[in-house]
Amino acid sequence: MESALSEIEFLALSPNRVAVLRRLAEESHTRTDLAVATGASQATLGRILRDFEERSWIRRVEGGYVATATGELIADGFLDLLAILEIEGELRPIVRYLPTDELGFDLRRFEDATITVPSGTKPNAPVKRVLDFLRTAADVRVFSHAFNEGSLRVIEERVSAGETTFEGVFSRSALDAVADDAGLRRRLGSLIDTSSATVRVRDGEIPLAVTVADGAVHMLLRDENGILQASVDTDDPAVRDWARETFEAYWETAERVDPDELTH
Structure with missing residues (x-):
């Protein structure tokens, strides 16, 4: 569990990581596409892509990158968690x-x-x-x-x-x-x-x-x-x-x- 929590923290601490993984789970993107979409610098984007490749969450394809099967799994789960937390935040003042x-x-x-x-x-x-x-x-x-x-x-x-x-x-x-x-x-x-x-x-x-x-x-x-x-x-x-x-x-x-x- 500690390892899983570390990976959650790894994603949660960087909106750019979340944004890149979200886009690559949807379809392949070039590095230029990702830079425009996220506003991340080339240096930041390079680190994100290297980190994702090391985890086998993404793979290179002709002209860019795309999420692997496990990368899609991580993206789906993490984005579901984000959606749940956003709903909880809206409901928290009235849940009682x-x-x-x-x-x-x-x-x-x-x-x-x-x-x-x-x-x-x-x-x-x-x-x-x-x-x-x-x-x-x-x-x-x-x-x-x-x-x-x-x-x-x-x-x-x-x-x-x-x-x-x-x-x-x-x-x-x-x-x-x-x-x-x-x-x-x-x-x-x-x-x-x-x-x-x-x-x-x-x-x-x-x-x-x-x-x-x-x-x-x-x-x-x-x-x-x-x-x-x-x-x-x-x-x-x-x-x-x-x-x-x-x-x-x-x-x-x-x-x-x-x-x-x-x-x-």
Whole structure:
């Protein structure tokens, strides 16, 4: 293991080494090509190529260099590690709020996700992010432990205008909270009166707040006190499949909301 760690350190200490190996694992390059692509001096590039040849990570070909089979193996593994660490760095500030036990996909699927957190000037930035999706989506599905006032308003307005269809499944506690709020009660009542929206309630727990707006999946993340801490959204196919399958599972164990339940 010590030898392997030394090789990892050898690569990690030089972005130029990583860049050269990455390019040579993709296809052959001339020394001039590598110098232009990396910005490395000829002296630095010469040392890198010699070091790689000594390790049998690259071989000379007519006009340049290319990675060997083991060089490709090293490049793939190291670049995968870099990608994982980049994802981890993005998720580190919010990982404590991610319901990881409920996520049926590899966290690497968040590679291209957008993370939105509140700030002093934009405390509602995570909510605004999901509202932006809702304002343009033709089809919306939600499964959640709570109703978001802003989301409910936009959904009700767009469904009433014939601009979107909506299906939502919520926990019983979310419905009880609506019954205690006159404004939310009115909007939800208006929503379930339309033919383009169906809302169901589930007695079991729904430990997530997920919106599927057309091809995008958006999650609102809260802390143990229910305070909004961040949102994550992605159009990754695996995350989208997970969200749709999870929605269907909750949907099948829920009942349509009775308008009488909204009376206070």
